Amino acid sequence: MRLGDLSLCEALFFLGHDPFSGRARIRRGVLELGLSAAALADLLFDERITLDHGTVVLISRVTTGEPIADRTLAGIMSEQSPHGVRDWVEHIAETIYDIVVETLTVRELVSVTEKRGMFRHSLHYQPTDLRIASAPRAAIRAAMIENDRCAPPVATLALIAWSIGIDDIGEPETSRKHSAEWVLRVKNTLVSPFSGLVCGTDAAVAATVYGGSRG
Numbered sequence: 025m026r027l028g029d030l031s032l033c034e035a036l037f038f039l040g041h042d043p044f045s046g047r048a049r050i051r052r053g054v055l056e057l058g059l060s061a062a063a064l065a066d067l068l069f070d071e072r073i074t075l076d077h078g079t080v081v082l083i084s085r086v087t088t089g090e091p092i093a094d095r096t097l098a099g100i101m102s103e104q105s106p107h108g109v110r111d112w113v114e115h116i117a118e119t120i121y122d123i124v125v126e127t128l129t130v131r132e133l134v135s136v137t138e139k140r141g142m143f144r145h146s147l148h149y150q151p152t153d154l155r156i157a158s159a160p161r162a163a164i165r166a167a168m169i170e171n172d173r174c175a176p177p178v179a180t181l182a183l184i185a186w187s188i189g190i191d192d193i194g195e196p197e198t199s200r201k202h203s204a205e206w207v208l209r210v211k212n213t214l215v216s217p218f219s220g221l222v223c224g225t226d227a228a229v230a231a232t233v234y235g236g237s238r239g
Contacts, residue, residue, distance in 0.1 A: 026090075027159070027160060027163060027177050027178070027181065028156070028159050028163075029156050029159070030156065030159065030160065031062075031063075031066050031090050031092055031093060032062040032063075032065050032066050032069070032177060032180065032181050032184075033059055033062040033063045033065075033066055033092045033093070033120075033124060034092070034124065034127070034128060034133070035062070035159070035160035035181055036055075036058050036059055036062040036160070036181060036184060036185060037055075037059060037124050037125075037128065037149075038151065038156075038157045038158075038159075038160055038161075039160050039161060039181075039185050039190050039193065040055045040058065040059075040185075040188075040190060041148075041149055041151075043151055043154055043157045043158050043161075044154075045148055045150070046134065046135075046137070046148035046149040046150035046151060047139075047146070047148050048146075048149075049190065050188060050189050050190060052121065053117075053232060054188045054189060054229060054232060054233065055121070055188060056117035056118075056120055056121050057113055057114070057117050057188060057225065057228050057229055057232060058184050058185065058187065058188035058190075058225070058229075059116075059117070059120045059121060059124055060096075060112070060113045060114075060115075060116030060117040060120045061113050061184045061187075061221060061222075061224070061225040061228075062181065062184055063092055063093060063096040063116060063120060064080070064096065064109070064112060064113065064116070064221055065177075065180050065181075065184065065218065065221055066088070066090060066092070066093040066096075067088070067093055067096060067097055067100075068217055068218060068221060069176075069177060069180075070088045070090075070093065071083065071084060072084045072085075072086070072088065072093070072097050073097075073100060074217050075109065075216065075217035075220045075221065078108045078109055078220055078223075078224065079106045079107065079108050079109075080100065080106065080107060080108065080109060080112050081106065082100055082101060085097075085101055091123075091127045091130075092120075092123055092124060092127050095123055096116060096120075099115075099116065100112070108224065109220060109221055109223070109224025109225070109227075110224045110225075110227045110228045110231075112224075113224055113225055113228040114228050114231075117228075125149065128149070132152055133151065133152055133153060133156060133157075134149040134150060134151055134152060135149075135150045135152055136148070136149055136150075137150055160181060161193060163178050163181075164178060164181065164182045164185070164193045164194065165193070165194050165197050165198070167179070167182070167206075168193075168194040168197070168198045168202065168203060168206045169194075169197055169198065171206070173213065174210065176214075176215075176218060179210045179214055179218075180214070180218050180221070180222070182207065182210065183207065183210065183211055183214065183222045184221075184222065184225055186207045187222065187225045187226050187229050188225075188229055189229075191203065191204075194206065
């Protein structure tokens with residue numbers, strides 16, 4: 025599934041990093057959960073998987089041509105037992121970040137730079153095309169400003185971003201309060217299986233951030 029020049033997973037990566045400096049805007053562990061959820065969303069939109077009462081079900085083994093989605097699909101195909109959304113979100117998160125960085129680097133959409141401080145160093149992922157890097161946020165802002173039903177890919181991307189704590193997706197055009205109201209309205213109208221994906225993502229994030237129980 026593509027949102028302009030980007031898969032939903034790539035789009036979320038740019039939402040999770042400052043478009044000018046390439047610095048991560050949220051904790052990597054939480055961003056990884058969002059990236060894995062977005063990779064699953066790409067496969068849902070491309071009709072390679074679906075959800076059956078919260079369980080991820082493989083419906084096609086045909087590759088999509090998208091490197092991230094196809095590596096995610098290969099992992100699902102290699103698993104013999106069925107698993108729920110939260111399980112897959114947590115499992116895919118273990119490797120998804122490096123896969124996304126590798127893909128964006130090969131596509132020459134990011135340039136990796138190392139920033140050294142007095143006590144630590146960090147990696148920044150500088151976008152090579154600000155227009156492409158800013159497009160996901162612009163699409164979400166436009167949907168919020170129009171205050172109407174938005175395309176399912178944009179809605180799914182926005183809800184995953186909100187789940188992992190990227191809560192300024194409508195600023196500066198819309199206030200935080202307006203964004204929260206819009207997110208709630210979209211969440212209540214999102215159809216299956218994407219609503220199930222968002223619920224599973226919420227559960228995975230809650231477990232990571234708050235230590236949520238599986239019971």
